[in-house]
Amino acid sequence: AIVTELTLAIDQTRPGPGEIPLDAPPAHDDREPPADPRAPLNASATPLLHGLHIAITAGPTREAIDPVRYLSNHSSGRMGFALAEAAVALGARVTLISGPVTLETPAGVERIDVVSALEMLAAAEQTAPHCDWFIGCAAVADYRLAQISEHKLKKQSDHGAMTLHLIENPDIIAAVAARPTPPWTIGFAAETRELAQYAGDKLRRKGLDMIAANDVTAPGLGFGAEENALTLYHHGEGAELVSHVLPTCHKRALAEALLRYAHDRYRAHQPR
Amino acid sequence: AIVTELTLAIDQTRPGPGEIPLDAPPAHDDREPPADPRAPLNASATPLLHGLHIAITAGPTREAIDPVRYLSNHSSGRMGFALAEAAVALGARVTLISGPVTLETPAGVERIDVVSALEMLAAAEQTAPHCDWFIGCAAVADYRLAQISEHKLKKQSDHGAMTLHLIENPDIIAAVAARPTPPWTIGFAAETRELAQYAGDKLRRKGLDMIAANDVTAPGLGFGAEENALTLYHHGEGAELVSHVLPTCHKRALAEALLRYAHDRYRAHQPR
Numbered sequence: 001a002i003v004t005e006l007t008l009a010i011d012q013t014r015p016g017p018g019e020i021p022l023d024a025p026p027a028h029d030d031r032e033p034p035a036d037p038r039a040p041l042n043a044s045a046t047p048l049l050h051g052l053h054i055a056i057t058a059g060p061t062r063e064a065i066d067p068v069r070y071l072s073n074h075s076s077g078r079m080g081f082a083l084a085e086a087a088v089a090l091g092a093r094v095t096l097i098s099g100p101v102t103l104e105t106p107a108g109v110e111r112i113d114v115v116s117a118l119e120m121l122a123a124a125e126q127t128a129p130h131c132d133w134f135i136g137c138a139a140v141a142d143y144r145l146a147q148i149s150e151h152k153l154k155k156q157s158d159h160g161a162m163t164l165h166l167i168e169n170p171d172i173i174a175a176v177a178a179r180p181t182p183p184w185t186i187g188f189a190a191e192t193r194e195l196a197q198y199a200g201d202k203l204r205r206k207g208l209d210m211i212a213a214n215d216v217t218a219p220g221l222g223f224g225a226e227e228n229a230l231t232l233y234h235h236g237e238g239a240e241l242v243s244h245v246l247p248t249c250h251k252r253a254l255a256e257a258l259l260r261y262a263h264d265r266y267r268a269h270q271p272r
Numbered sequence: 273a274i275v276t277e278l279t280l281a282i283d284q285t286r287p288g289p290g291e292i293p294l295d296a297p298p299a300h301d302d303r304e305p306p307a308d309p310r311a312p313l314n315a316s317a318t319p320l321l322h323g324l325h326i327a328i329t330a331g332p333t334r335e336a337i338d339p340v341r342y343l344s345n346h347s348s349g350r351m352g353f354a355l356a357e358a359a360v361a362l363g364a365r366v367t368l369i370s371g372p373v374t375l376e377t378p379a380g381v382e383r384i385d386v387v388s389a390l391e392m393l394a395a396a397e398q399t400a401p402h403c404d405w406f407i408g409c410a411a412v413a414d415y416r417l418a419q420i421s422e423h424k425l426k427k428q429s430d431h432g433a434m435t436l437h438l439i440e441n442p443d444i445i446a447a448v449a450a451r452p453t454p455p456w457t458i459g460f461a462a463e464t465r466e467l468a469q470y471a472g473d474k475l476r477r478k479g480l481d482m483i484a485a486n487d488v489t490a491p492g493l494g495f496g497a498e499e500n501a502l503t504l505y506h507h508g509e510g511a512e513l514v515s516h517v518l519p520t521c522h523k524r525a526l527a528e529a530l531l532r533y534a535h536d537r538y539r540a541h542q543p544r
Contacts, residue, residue, distance in 0.1 A: 067464050068411070068488055069345045071337075102374045139340070142425075143434050152464045152488070153414075160440035162415050168432035192339055192424045216340055216424070 047091025048263055054092045055131040055183070056084050057124060057138035057172065059099035061117045065164065066149035075139035077101030078251050079188075079228060083137055084109045086255035095131065097123045099138055117141050117169035128176045133266070134183040136173030139190060144169050174206035182207075184266050186258075189213040199233045200241045210234040210265055212246075212258060228254055234265055319363025320535055326364045327403040327455070328356050329396065329410035329444065331371035333389045337436065338421035347411035349373030350523050351460075351500060355409060356381045358527035367403065369395045371410055389413050389441035400448045405538070406455040408445030411462060416441050446478035454479075456538050458530075461485040471505045472513045482506040482537055484530060500526055506537055 058080020062070040077098060084096045085106035096111045097120060105111045112127070114120045117140045128134055143166035153162075177185045187208045189199045192215065199213035212230045229248040236242040246257045330352020334342040349370060356368045357378035368383045369392060377383045384399070386392045389412045400406055415438035425434075449457045459480045461471045464487065471485035484502045501520040508514040518529045 065343075068347075068462060069343065069413075071341065071343055073341045075340075141341075146433070152462070161418070162438040162440075164436040164438065166434040166436065168434075190340060190424070 047089075049087060049259065050091035052092045052133060053095070053131040054087050054133040054135060055095045055097065055124070055127045056080050056087070056135045057097045057099075057120060057140070058084070059101040059103075060139045061099045061120055061141045061169075062115050063117065063141045063144040063169075064148045065145055066151065066153045068152050071141055071143070071145070071166075072100075073139045073141065075099070075101075075190075076225075077103050078226070079255070080135075080137035081106060082251040082255035083135060083259065086252060086259055090256070090259055092133075095127050097127065097138070117144060117172070121170050121172050121175065124172050124176055128179060128183055129181075131183045133186065133262070134173070134176045135186045135188075136176070137188050138172070139188075140172055141169055143167060171206065173208065177207040177209075184209050184269065186262055187211045190216045192217045195231060196233070196241070196243065199231070203233055203235070203241070209269060210262060226250060230254060230258065232258065232261060319361075321359055321531065322363035324364045324405060325367070325403040326359045326405040326407065327367045327369065327396070327399045328352050328359070328407045329369045329371075329392060329412070330356070331373040331375075332411050333371045333392055333413045333441075334387050335389065335413045335416040335441075336420045337417055338423065338425045340424050343413055343415070343417070343438075344372075345411045345413065347371070347373075347462075348497075349375050350498070351527070352407075352409035353378060354523040354527035355407060355531065358524060358531055362528070362531055364405075367399050369399065369410070389416060389444070393442050393444050393447065396444050396448055400451060400455055401453075403455050405458065405534070406445070406448045407458045407460075408448070409460050410444070411460075412444055413441055415439060443478065445480065449479040449481075456481050456541065458534055459483045462488045464489045467503060468505070468513070468515065471503070475505055475507070475513070481541060482534060498522060502526060502530065504530065504533060 058075075059077030060073045060075040062072045064070050080096065080098070081101075081103045084094045087094045088106060088108040094109045096105070096109050098111055098113055099120065100113075100115055112123045114123050120138060120140060124134070146165040146167045173185060173187045176182060185206075185208045187202060187206060187210075189195075189202050189211055191198050191213060195213050195215055199211050202208070203211045211233050213233060214228055214230050227248055228251050230246045232244040232246065234242055234244075244261060246254055246261070249257075330347075331349030332345045332347040334344045336342050352368065352370070353373075353375045356366045359366045360378060360380040366381045368377070368381050370383055370385055371392065372385075372387055384395045386395050392410060392412060396406070418437040418439045445457060445459045448454060457480045459474060459478060459482075461467075461474050461483055463470050463485060467485045467487055471483050474480070475483045483505050485505060486500055486502050499520055500523050502518045504516040504518065506514055506516075516533060518526055518533070521529075
């Protein structure tokens with residue numbers, strides 16, 4: 001137990017290469033913070049996320065039923081790819097763990113392709129120990145088949161009916177957040193109703209630092225769309241739930257707004 | 273009953289605009305048939321499928337589970353799109369009924385986009401009465417959800433398990449072949465074993481004129497691949513099953529070889 005606590009203590013006090021000085025005041029809005037008077041003259045030339053390694057999961061996962069059929073969802077991967085592109089532009093080193101999508105890899109991004117939730121978990125566990133932030137933007141399938149058929153399933157003469165038995169997939173972002181020395185974690189919640197309630201529940205239950213929620217039933221937004229709107233939730237100084245609305249805009253601009261706000265929260269979260 | 277028989281009789285004797293004279297000998301191989309000595313001098317300039325209207329289904333279908341999740345399969349739509357492109361090049365008028373794919377519509381092709389099997393069936397029933405051939409190349413989902421959830425399904429606390437209850441989708445190519453005056457029908461069979469047995473069964477059971485079967489477990493072929501190999505099955509002069517192998521090549525070349533062989537069979541099948 002002492003070793004574990006020691007490890008935690010070391011982790012919590014280590015200053016990341018891209019962090020501002022530990023005694024700087026935390027910023028609580030998403031405007032650029034005022035220049036630190038003690039910073040060197042060229043500080044404004046240092047990109048906001050310089051020195052941070054950010055892992056991002058994106059896209060859907062596919063869960064095989066048999067060699068030709070699968071379960072999946074409507075995630076296009078656009079939001080995760082936009083985050084990867086924006087994070088590189090803001091100076092971060094980015095590892096993008098992507099499910100099956102038809103998007104080009106943004107320049108400067110290291111990409112790991114996976115298909116199933118179990119493959120994505122393996123890639124996440126390999127990446128998490130080396131990164132400062134972990135953003136779980138993938139729409140990971142909640143369930144996979146209890147048994148994958150080796151051969152293509154034939155129609156059963158069971159009165160035209162068939163039953164698929166599913167088992168729960170691991171929760172990838174929760175697994176990352178539960179590591180002994182976790183990176184700073186941002187989850188996503190695609191909901192069709194009661195956004196704040198479900199997002200707040202996920203934030204607490206999964207032990208995340210921040211969660212970005214969107215209403216996937218809003219017309220023209222979310223899955224497959226170019227535009228999106230997000231509400232960010234995190235805990236305030238007490239245990240209260242703080243929400244911050246990023247209004248509807250192109251996913252690339254939204255990605256940058258999210259990363260800038262997240263950077264403020266990340267700095268506030270670092271021990272002083 | 274008399275009206276139906278009359279309609280059938282009219283249909284079976286009507287010469288399609290692109291057919292060769294009814295008393296020409298049927299060709300039994302896939303080389304170009306020798307020029308008809310009675311044909312006008314410019315006959316060689318008439319494309320093989322000129323005057324034929326061909327409907328082709330392509331791609332997978334997606335069966336909704338809830339607003340974000342679905343069942344689907346690995347069909348890329350490439351084979352169906354290659355058939356559409358080749359059929360236009362051979363002079364046919366083409367209607368392409370496509371499930372969700374990421375392919376460009378070939379030039380000169382009329383495209384109808386659908387998502388689910390029921391939508392594809394509706395498009396097929398609308399198109400079938402007006403076309404000469406119907407090629408069912410789509411990988412239609414055999415099953416859909418018995419009930420589609422209006423809201424995103426939440427994880428159940430059922431010991432991490434979930435059960436999906438599915439019901440059989442209509443068999444689109446069989447429904448087309450069962451019409452009172454059906455177009456000439458070609459089905460596809462993607463199999464993982466016992467190609468000839470399953471393909472022969474489907475040919476008979478669905479009442480098709482020809483079926484193209486491929487082994488989707490062959491590495492580098494079939495779903496998602498650029499190349500494919502097909503074995504065509506049809507009934508001979510007796511009731512025997514005749515097979516004809518189209519060896520591995522690019523899907524576009526394979527599509528043309530299939531259409532040329534199908535045209536020979538179509539002419540042989542027309543009443544003299």
